Amino acid sequence: MEDKKDIMQIIADANKSVTTGIDSADIEHWVWIHIMGRAYQVPAGLTIMQAMEYAGYKFITSAGCRAGFCGACATMYRKEGEYKLQTAMACQTRVEDGMFLVQIPFAPAQEATYDITKEPYAASTLLEHYPEIARCVACNTCTKACPQDLEVMDYIQDALRGDYKKVAERSFDCIQCGLCAVRCPAEITQFNVGMLARRMYGRYGMTEPEYAKARLTELDQGKYDKEFKKLLAADVEELKKRYAAREREAD
Amino acid sequence: MPTNTVITAANEAFLRRINELSGEKVTRCEQCGICSAGCPLVAEMDRTPAEMMRMVQLGDEDIAKSKTIWICASCFTCTVKCPRGLDPSKVAEALRQLNLRKAVDYIDLMNIPKEEMEILPQIALVSAFRKLTG
Amino acid sequence: MKIPYYPGCSLKTSAKNLEVSALAAAEKLGIEMVEMPRWNCCGTVFSLTSDDLMHHVASVRNLVRVQEMSENGSVDTTNKMVTLCSMCFNTMKSAAKRVRENAEDLVKINSFMDTEPDYNGNVQVLHLLEIIRDMGFDKVSAKVTRPLEGLKIAPYYGCMLIRPKEIGIDDPEDPTIGAQLFKALGAEIVDNPFKKVCCGAYHTVHNKDTVIELAHDILTHAQEEGGEAISTSCPLCAFNLDNRQKEIKEKYLKFKEMPVFYFSQLMTLAFGLGEDACMFEANYVDPRPLLKSKNLL
Numbered sequence: 001m002e003d004k005k006d007i008m009q010i011i012a013d014a015n016k017s018v019t020t021g022i023d024s025a026d027i028e029h030w031v032w033i034h035i036m037g038r039a040y041q042v043p044a045g046l047t048i049m050q051a052m053e054y055a056g057y058k059f060i061t062s063a064g065c066r067a068g069f070c071g072a073c074a075t076m077y078r079k080e081g082e083y084k085l086q087t088a089m090a091c092q093t094r095v096e097d098g099m100f101l102v103q104i105p106f107a108p109a110q111e112a113t114y115d116i117t118k119e120p121y122a123a124s125t126l127l128e129h130y131p132e133i134a135r136c137v138a139c140n141t142c143t144k145a146c147p148q149d150l151e152v153m154d155y156i157q158d159a160l161r162g163d164y165k166k167v168a169e170r171s172f173d174c175i176q177c178g179l180c181a182v183r184c185p186a187e188i189t190q191f192n193v194g195m196l197a198r199r200m201y202g203r204y205g206m207t208e209p210e211y212a213k214a215r216l217t218e219l220d221q222g223k224y225d226k227e228f229k230k231l232l233a234a235d236v237e238e239l240k241k242r243y244a245a246r247e248r249e250a251d
Numbered sequence: 252m253p254t255n256t257v258i259t260a261a262n263e264a265f266l267r268r269i270n271e272l273s274g275e276k277v278t279r280c281e282q283c284g285i286c287s288a289g290c291p292l293v294a295e296m297d298r299t300p301a302e303m304m305r306m307v308q309l310g311d312e313d314i315a316k317s318k319t320i321w322i323c324a325s326c327f328t329c330t331v332k333c334p335r336g337l338d339p340s341k342v343a344e345a346l347r348q349l350n351l352r353k354a355v356d357y358i359d360l361m362n363i364p365k366e367e368m369e370i371l372p373q374i375a376l377v378s379a380f381r382k383l384t385g
Numbered sequence: 386m387k388i389p390y391y392p393g394c395s396l397k398t399s400a401k402n403l404e405v406s407a408l409a410a411a412e413k414l415g416i417e418m419v420e421m422p423r424w425n426c427c428g429t430v431f432s433l434t435s436d437d438l439m440h441h442v443a444s445v446r447n448l449v450r451v452q453e454m455s456e457n458g459s460v461d462t463t464n465k466m467v468t469l470c471s472m473c474f475n476t477m478k479s480a481a482k483r484v485r486e487n488a489e490d491l492v493k494i495n496s497f498m499d500t501e502p503d504y505n506g507n508v509q510v511l512h513l514l515e516i517i518r519d520m521g522f523d524k525v526s527a528k529v530t531r532p533l534e535g536l537k538i539a540p541y542y543g544c545m546l547i548r549p550k551e552i553g554i555d556d557p558e559d560p561t562i563g564a565q566l567f568k569a570l571g572a573e574i575v576d577n578p579f580k581k582v583c584c585g586a587y588h589t590v591h592n593k594d595t596v597i598e599l600a601h602d603i604l605t606h607a608q609e610e611g612g613e614a615i616s617t618s619c620p621l622c623a624f625n626l627d628n629r630q631k632e633i634k635e636k637y638l639k640f641k642e643m644p645v646f647y648f649s650q651l652m653t654l655a656f657g658l659g660e661d662a663c664m665f666e667a668n669y670v671d672p673r674p675l676l677k678s679k680n681l682l
């Protein structure tokens with residue numbers, strides 16, 4: 001546990017708000033925000049997460065990658081004078097004056113258990129594990145809530161009619177933040193439905209890529225055994241060097 | 252049939268609520284029984300559709316706890332037959348909604364057998380969940 | 386005619402045979418049904434309470450799709466759409482009527498659907514059967530290459546196609562549209578006294594026994610009148626009348642299986658469009674032995 005805390009701290013420190021070490025007298029622009037009902041003045045330009053840390057909050061949950069990938073930092077807010085309930089990822093969105101903020105660290109949801117090798121590749125599989133998708137009222141609230149700009153309503157509709165390919169494509173960039181689920185009047189946990197559909201599609205719907213098949217055969221034939229042994233024997237410094245020098249695909 | 256003879260303020264409020272929710276003027280029912288006679292599901296009901304109308308007229312809230320309101324399948328047979336132009340299917344829906352809006356589910360959607368799930372068309376599930384879950 | 390087509394969820398799964406046969410039959414009659422992009426489940430039952438607008442949103446969203454198709458020229462009809470499933474038809478036509486007649490509801494729903502263009506309230510929801518009737522059944526007869534001679538069909542209408550009166554496509558007390566169609570196909574018509582009795586609908590999910598009773602009544606009455614097969618336009622009726630024959634047989638030992646056709650399967654058969662366009666293999670009770678015995682296959 002101690003180790004874990006240290007890691008959280010290290011990441012937090014590495015991402016310390018851009019204002020660290022700057023005298024507050026030198027900060028030109030300030031905004032007022034409300035965090036769980038309390039007002040704070042924070043420097044403009046910070047992300048919601050940085051602003052909360054500036055205000056003295058310490059994230060022991062509801063934060064992870066700090067880069068918009070892990071889905072841990074779901075946030076809801078309203079802005080002064082607006083009726084709309086907005087959603088965002090705290091590590092990705094800048095604070096604005098008059099935001100009323102709260103973190104949603106977790107969307108209560110239970111993931112279905114299944115043996116994917118035994119599930120029929122039919123609409124009924126999604127309905128059996130998540131029957132509530134048949135309660136969707138097509139209100140589109142989930143789509144509006146999604147910080148990844150996914151067409152969440154559409155993928156739930158695809159799921160209802162058993163179109164695995166479309167669900168997989170439309171939900172591909174889901175980061176499991178849960179914001180859709182907490183907003184859904186039909187009590188659907190969209191991200192779990194998408195996950196099951198992508199797994200099913202990966203197993204039964206997609207054609208196996210040739211390059212992966214070839215690589216697996218090479219692995220079985222022991223083509224990379226020598227390289228693996230070398231890596232296992234290498235020390236940390238050597239690994240760091242090789243990691244930095246690795247070949248990368250373009251982003 | 253209901254036994255109350257005195258209509259209380261609570262009875263009246265219940266009648267008004269159902270009129271409002273259903274959009275029907277339930278007091279116009281003349282108790283002819285045609286709706287009950289034509290109802291394909293009346294054999295399953297604990298109150299006939301005409302009794303349901305009468306109980307609402309008298310503001311008897313017990314009708315909201317009856318089996319009848321869940322058995323009615325909104326088939327609209329009574330709707331096309333009522334000589335008073337009333338729509339008992341809307342009254343049944345209003346009574347179901349009274350329950351469902353309190354987040355009460357009439358069926359357990361998590362426990363539909365797997366073999367059934369594999370064959371049921373989506374329209375069966377969607378309609379059952381709309382009619383029977385809140 | 387090129388018209389926006391709303392399939393509905395079941396036509397993509399359990400009722401694929403309805404979709405495939407109807408599209409083929411319609412095409413033969415010069416009706417091109419263009420599937421709407423991004424359609425969503427209509428909700429299958431029209432919400433009946435006065436204040437429950439939320440449950441009309443799904444239908445109205447689909448009507449917006451139709452409006453868009455009319456505007457962008459992907460069809461040659463204006464503000465019209467066609468459905469095949471009786472439940473989808475009923476739900477969307479009822480929703481369209483409600484917002485057309487209640488300006489206030491329309492404003493509320495439009496402002497709720499703030500990511501969509503405003504719905505103009507003008508879309509007319511049609512069922513393929515009424516489009517065919519309005520073309521004239523003689524047009525149907527003209528396409529028949531293999532008349533369904535000697536096949537005794539008991540048309541079944543159920544609820545959603547004919548009730549309530551303002552929504553139904555035929556006389557709610559004495560519907561004949563199916564009989565007229567099958568007559569045009571050369572079939573013999575048997576009148577079933579249970580042709581408009583509810584099959585139990587969604588009770589099939591939680592209260593199967595009721596459905597078994599109702600379906601048994603509907604099927605045996607058709608048989609008593611001499612019917613050899615029954616017809617429907619609803620995937621839920623089809624499920625209750627066709628698939629539930631398994632349970633009916635277990636309960637009523639004397640019961641004899643009876644094929645249940647979608648109206649459109651009889652059309653593709655009589656139009657001679659081939660077995661691929663009929664998809665009889667997707668029916669629960671296999672109708673092919675009956676058809677073979679009548680030399681129709």
Ligand code: SF4
Nearest residue numbers: 146174175177178180
């Ligand atoms: S689909 Fe839901 S869980 Fe996934 S990213 Fe969008 S809002 Fe988050």
Ligand code: SF4
Nearest residue numbers: 136137139140142184
């Ligand atoms: S929020 Fe829920 S009910 Fe609304 S469209 Fe999304 S999944 Fe459907």
Ligand code: SF4
Nearest residue numbers: 290323324326327329
């Ligand atoms: S709508 Fe309900 S009450 Fe009326 S006839 Fe049908 S099942 Fe009976």
Ligand code: SF4
Nearest residue numbers: 280281283284286333
């Ligand atoms: S048919 Fe109409 S008037 Fe007659 S009892 Fe039923 S609701 Fe009342």
Ligand code: FES
Nearest residue numbers: 064065066070091
């Ligand atoms: S912390 Fe991972 S997405 Fe924000």
